[in-house]
Amino acid sequence: MLPSFTYVTDHLGFRGTIKTAPGDFVVTEMEAPAQEPGEAPLAQGCPCPQQPKKPRAAPDAPHAGPAALPRPAEPSLARAGCCLASLRCGSHPEPTLSPGEANTLDSLLGKPLSELLNQFACELQAAWDSADGSDGSTREFSLGPVLDKKKRAALHSAIRQEFPFLVAVTKGSEMTVRGNADYKELCQLVSEKEAKDFFKFLDAKLENSTFSFEPDGNKEHRKAIHHFISRKFGKLLETKSFTVTNVNDQPNMSIIVRFRERSWSKKRPIGGLQENQELYTAFTLQKENLETLEAIGFLASELGILASDFSYTGIKDKKAITYQPMVVKKVTPERLKEIGSRMEKKGMRIHNIHSASQHLRLGQLKGNHFDVIVRDLKHHSHDTSADLKERISEAIEQVEAKGFVNYYGPQRFGQGQNVQTDQIGLALLKEKMVEALRLFFTPEDNDDPVNKAKRYFLQTEDAKGTLAMLPEFKVREKMMLRALNRYGVNHEGCTKGWLNIPHSMRIFYVHAYCSKIWNEAASYRLSTYSSKVVEGDLVISEESEESFSMNDKVHIVTASEESANKYSIHQVVLPMVGHSIKYPSNKVGQWYRERLSKDELQNCKFRVSPLQLNIPGCYRPILKNVQNLTYFLEDSEKGLRIEGNHLNESKASLHISFDLDPSCYATVCLREIMKCEF
Known part of the structure; x- marks a missing residue:
């Protein structure tokens, strides 16, 4: 469940149902426009200006110093360059840099x-x-x-x-x-x-x-x-020893190092790929009633590769038809085409298969286009108006003008599940590995093979037996169980189990917890200060991307700036908790501290070293705008557009299309339009 939602608009809204069928909710991922060679990609999440690459300096000339005696091991490390003038480290000297x-x-x-x-x-x-x-x-x-x-x-x-x-x-x-x-x-x-x-x-x-x-006269030392x-x-x-002489014409030996010739070869092998070049295949994945990670599990199992060999730019809705570009490593286009018919039985189709040169990057995602049908249109029970069509028009116009609160949607947390992803993330942040794993294996209430296997594991802790019960596409669960079978269901074994799944999947759970805190913070900020920008708020003073990881572009609003109304609510950002962010200096900052303390994270460093998880945090705009919004009303029985003023409740449906920036949720936008929960 999401925290109590706050609205930024004041219209009454209307009722309706979404996702009645997968075809009622279609998501198409929009890639950023192709860039010219040499042009920097969109730096989403990084507001720093792109710097030109520093020219490489020529290597130092070979040493020609006096003969050296055999050298003992020297445990201390190079100190030069350790400390900047602004931050000393004990007795370490200041670097000698230009x-x-x-x-x-x-x-x-x-x-x-x-x-x-x-x-x-x-x-x-x-x-x-x-x-x-x-x-x-x-x-x-x-x-x-x-x-x-x-x-x-x-x-x-x-x-x-x-x-x-x-x-x-x-x-x-x-x-x-x-x-x-x-x-x-x-x-x-x-x-x-x-x-x-x-x-x-x-x-x-x-x-x-x-x-x-x-020069080194110790043969064993040179050998080492x-x-x-x-x-x-x-x-x-490659290395080679050669003879050198000192100033007294006494011979000694030195080691010379050079790059191997084949390291610089530009010849192409028969296959047409440069040596050591990875094989990548790009495609568009269409899926229906499947989670993104579940779909990747099916594909990985069928292709005999790891789930981490796939790259993508976002997690798409399960209860929808979604289209998203993907790139897979180590698989040829021909091999991907071979499995197409078998994937259709799993609710997937593979389109636009072609060779690629690299994995997908987050900066390649421009946003998402949504085509949604809202059925069973009705007034809210407290609305006495007779004109439903006017209510719908009013709602859409208000959100177009004012935007919506940029909450993370319920699918971020596992809507309707017995255990939500943020609960697992909290356990991982506390390094309670066994608790996190038991939450991960908590079954839902139905009796399908996956939930039967999870129920069996929690009752018996028999990892090997559970492995045999799980379907092949449950890649994450199987990866974990293999480690548990080897190391046991204890703290060490569960740590190994979490390490056995890809890093992107491990950190997904922690990010879900951070997202939940952000949602609650957004509700508190708006209920406390409304849409007024107040002293202590964090603002981004120029147009930028969806989220930011650097503090130097985030400014704390002063009292004089509040009085002058210098900033708008659309410039206000809230931090996603992490170790490298700053908090608002008003009541919202205090709220963050109290909220983390409630979850016993008041001293959390947001680094889970045993799992190689590092959470620096970032900033997320509190409000977002919808783009390219169009809509029409249709008679559900006749399948015809409703052009006049007459609108029959329950027999009409709303067809609405719009674009959203990356990491924005259509369900959240629709909630602001309709003023109802999903």
Whole structure:
């Protein structure tokens, strides 16, 4: 159930039923227009301006220093570049960067996030350097979603240049930073400066370039370095020892590193694909009366691949006919065509199959188009008006003009289910792995094979037996049960079970909880302050995308700005809870703190390290507008449009079409129009 809804319009509305049949609710995903080569994609969720890629510097010349004695392991890491002038870390020295270099991360991330990254780097380094031997291997820091490919590349390079002991990883659209274990291991063999210079050489990837380690007279030590590079970078690099002489003409040995020739080859194999290029196939999935993840489970099972090999830009309604672009990895167009007829029996059709070059990105979603039929039209019981047609026109005109409250829809939480997804997300945030898993396996009231299997598992905890009972398309459940069968139904086993399903599915439950809190916050904000923008509200001062992950574009309204009516309610945003957001400084901010405390999350860091979940948070506009809205009334019995003023209750249906931005819900828009719950 959603929290008590608040309306932004004041018309009376009308009653009716939606989703009487799947064909009454048709959703078509709209892709963003194709972009010109070199043009940055839509950076949904990332308001920072896109920065040009930083030019790569030429690698350092081979070392030619004096002969070195065998070097002992050096446990401390490179300190240069650890701390910005704005944030010191103990006795670590200030980095020696040029003014242009010093501001690279500030310009790419914004100063607040750059400082948080710097703090993370210092804390990780302190853990690595600590006497207790802590390696900090589970520590991660999220930079939030970064959709622009050029900006991601610039960030990867800038982070490696400034913090050579860190590595940036992209998961879907989110970039996270963690300690570079390879750098740490190399620092046990060579000096910090050599390790830093080696990774700069590796990052530059300049064809025909070489790198030389300091001369080393210890054969066993050189052998260890050879083995390290072969084990970690053997497909990319090759090494060779060669003789060098010092200033006294005394011979010594050094290791030279260069890129393998085949790493730079541009030859195409017979299949026409470049070496190491992934195979992607794009298609449009039409589904009926199926959840998106359930449909993907069917497809993955039939194709013999993982559910995580599919990319898509949103979860679509179950009780509807939906059309959405998808891309699948490791599957040819021919193979996808082969399974088409079998998928029709499951309520799916596959259209527009063609080769693609990469997975789908969130920025490629422009929004969704909806074609909806509302049947059994009636007045509300408290409405004494005789003119239903006038009520409908009035309602649509009001919402067109004023918009609607941007709630997350009931399908986000599992409408009508015994256990809703936000309950599972709350248990995961508390790291109550067993409780979360038992909630996940809680059956519905019917007796189909899936619910029988879930009921059996909760009664017996027999993972192996439950596996045999579940249909093949229940991919998530089967992934979990395999881990439980191996590790047991205890905290460790349940943690392994959650880790066994794709990251996007794990974090889905946590996001559902965050969405529930946002819905409740929106109701509280509007019931407390109505549509007036007040001191302490958060606003976005310029037109942007659906949600934002960076704080530097979110402004706290001042008392003078409230008096001057500087902002409109359409500019007000509310935070989705996470570790990198700020809260309103009025009563709404206090409400957030009390609400999280109610769920025992007052000290929550919004990172679930055992499950590799990192929730930075973002901002969501409190109101949204509907676009391209058209409608007509039809006589349900005769199938003819109603052109005159006469409208017979219950025998008329409303045909309404409109477009919504990504992450907006048609059921929520219709609720504002009709003033009734679904």
